[in-house]
Each structure stands twice: as structure tokens, then as C-alpha cells.
Amino acid sequence: MVGSETATGCVVESYGRRVLVSRPGAPDVRCKLRRRSLDVVAGDLVRIAVAAGDDEWSVLERMPRRNVLRRSDSRGRAESLAANLDQVAVVVAPIPSCDPFIVDRYVAGARQAGVDVLLVVNKADLPLPAGDLDFVGPLQAAGLPALHVSASTGAGLDQLVHRLTQRRSLFAGQSGVGKSSLLNALAGEALRATGALSAGSGEGRHTTVSSAILQTPWGEIADSPGVRDYAPPVVPLREVQHGYAEIEALAAGCRFLDCLHLREPHCAVRSAVDAGAVDARRYESYRRLLNLNRQLGERRGWGP
Numbered sequence: 001m002v003g004s005e006t007a008t009g010c011v012v013e014s015y016g017r018r019v020l021v022s023r024p025g026a027p028d029v030r031c032k033l034r035r036r037s038l039d040v041v042a043g044d045l046v047r048i049a050v051a052a053g054d055d056e057w058s059v060l061e062r063m064p065r066r067n068v069l070r071r072s073d074s075r076g077r078a079e080s081l082a083a084n085l086d087q088v089a090v091v092v093a094p095i096p097s098c099d100p101f102i103v104d105r106y107v108a109g110a111r112q113a114g115v116d117v118l119l120v121v122n123k124a125d126l127p128l129p130a131g132d133l134d135f136v137g138p139l140q141a142a143g144l145p146a147l148h149v150s151a152s153t154g155a156g157l158d159q160l161v162h163r164l165t166q167r168r169s170l171f172a173g174q175s176g177v178g179k180s181s182l183l184n185a186l187a188g189e190a191l192r193a194t195g196a197l198s199a200g201s202g203e204g205r206h207t208t209v210s211s212a213i214l215q216t217p218w219g220e221i222a223d224s225p226g227v228r229d230y231a232p233p234v235v236p237l238r239e240v241q242h243g244y245a246e247i248e249a250l251a252a253g254c255r256f257l258d259c260l261h262l263r264e265p266h267c268a269v270r271s272a273v274d275a276g277a278v279d280a281r282r283y284e285s286y287r288r289l290l291n292l293n294r295q296l297g298e299r300r301g302w303g304p
């Protein structure tokens with residue numbers, strides 16, 4: 001373009017075809033996406049341009065991504081939620097009781113994207129009704145770090161800040177586990193200053209925001225309403241096991257290279273489940289995700 005100015009920056013908010021781009025040492029600019037096919041979400045690095053005399057910037061291209069967290073919509077189509085993440089912090093709590101199968105889906109989606117997962121067990125101040133957090137142990141055994149914290153008393157928040165420092169983290173978790181309370185306790189002032197993240201269910205925020213990144217003094221928080229009702233993107237059936245570290249680690253011992261660990265003979269995963277070495281609930285979770293993946297894949301027209 002003749003007489004145009006170009007720049008690179010990071011997308012800090014995305015609203016469908018429009019994005020807000022932050023540039024080092026210059027004010028944020030609103031940009032439109034040039035091409036419909038451009039898949040750009042919060043966290044993406046982009047090259048932007050404005051024609052001389054014009055005040056409308058547009059996104060020319062997206063730079064290569066380190067990773068992108070995606071979800072599957074109800075028709076099995078993949079939707080990008082946030083890009084270039086360092087970790088997904090999955091928040092759980094004893095009350096309201098968490099559905100461990102939903103927790104597994106967040107973990108599986110993050111693993112599919114190649115993003116580290118941190119388990120944040122909130123409301124450590126509450127007495128633990130027996131059984132409610134039983135699913136945490138097997139996740140830790142599968143290699144997930146877990147932090148026990150309380151947004152109410154502040155217990156464990158130092159360690160949490162330490163884990164979040166100089167990283168870009170996306171908070172996921174069921175409604176009511178205390179995500180907003182945690183973010184308020186950690187970054188209340190920054191949150192109030194920008195209004196980027198709202199308390200509770202996301203009401204009160206601009207309804208069309210599809211993802212946002214909030215700068216805090218210690219790190220960045222990515223937020224997307226798309227993490228509610230989360231289902232990982234559809235992948236070939238054989239790849240569903242990437243979401244389950246302890247299952248994937250055993251797959252090399254199965255007789256068949258394409259073993260799905262269902263009813264195939266000489267399956268190392270099933271043997272480990274029978275022997276109690278792999279948690280039965282996690283294995284059941286893997287089977288459910290395999291089924292969900294199959295159904296969504298069929299809706300999308302991939303066939304069985």
C-alpha cells in the first residue's frame with residue numbers, strides 16, 4: 001500500500017470481525033479483519049496497516065502461533081478461543097460439586113493444544129465433604145500440578161501468583177467455583193480499571209466479546225466465554241488419547257498400533273485399568289470423550 005503505515009501487535013480483545021490490538025509504546029487500536037477467512041483471537045500476534053489519511057486500521061495477516069486453544073461447537077466445528085497461551089488454569093472447588101468429566105475435557109482440550117495445565121483447587125477454607133474432590137488425586141498422578149487456594153482467606157494465593165507470573169494463563173472452570181473471586185483477589189484493580197472481565201457469569205460485559213487478554217502487574221489473563229460448556233475440538237479417534245497422559249503413555253504396549261483401548265485384544269490400557277494402575281473413572285472419561293468425538297465428527301460429516 002502506498003502511503004500506508006504498518007505495525008505489529010497483539011490482539012487483546014476480539015469481537016467477531018473486529019479486534020483491539022495492543023502495540024508496544026503506542027495506544028491500542030481497533031482494527032477490522034481484511035479477510036473473512038482470517039482466524040484471529042485474543043493472544044494472536046498480527047500485522048496491521050492503516051492507509052495515509054485514513055483512521056481505520058485493518059489486520060493484514062496473523063503471525064504463526066505457538067498454540068491455540070480450540071473448542072468444538074455443537075455441530076462439531078472447531079472454534080478458536082485464545083492463542084499463544086502458556087497455561088490453562090482449571091479451577092475446581094468442593095462446592096458447588098464439580099463434574100470431573102468436565103474437568104477432564106478442559107484438561108484434554110489444553111493437552112490437544114499443547115498447553116500446560118494447572119489445577120487450582122479453590123475454597124480450601126471450606127470443610128471437605130468426603131468424596132467431592134476424589135478426582136484430583138488421579139489427575140495429579142497423571143502429571144498435573146495442583147495448587148490448593150482460597151480466594152476468601154487468601155491462602156495459597158502467593159503460590160498461585162508465582163505460577164502465573166510472566167505467563168499468559170486462561171482460567172477455565174464450571175460456574176461457581178470462584179474464578180471471578182480469584183481474579184478479583186489477584187488483580188482486582190487491574191480488572192476494575194479495564195472492565196475486561198466481569199464478575200460471575202459474564203453478564204454485564206459486552207456480549208459480543210469473544211475473547212480478551214488482561215494485563216496484570218505479574219502476568220496476563222486470557223478470558224473467553226467459549227470455555228463454558230467446553231468440548232475439545234474434533235480430532236481423529238486415534239488422537240483422543242492425547243488428552244489423557246496416563247493412557248497415552250501406555251498405548252505403546254498395546255498389540256495394535258491403532259488400538260482405541262476399547263475391546264481390542266492385548267490392550268495395555270485395559271490391562272492397567274483392570275489392575276487398578278489407571279483410574280477407572282479417567283478411563284471411563286476417555287471412553288466418553290471418544291464417543292463425543294465420534295458423534296461430533298459425524299455431525300461434521302467426517303463419517304465414523
Ligand code: GDP
Nearest residue numbers: 122123150151152175176177178179180181200
Ligand atoms: P465463578 O462463577 O467461577 O466466577 O465463581 P465466583 O467467583 O462468582 O464465586 C462463586 C461463589 O463462591 C461466590 O459466592 C463466592 O463468594 C464464593 N467463593 C469464591 N471463592 C471462595 C473461597 O475461596 N472460599 C469460599 N468459602 N467461597 C468462595
Ligand code: ZN
Nearest residue numbers: 254259261267
Ligand atoms: Zn489399547
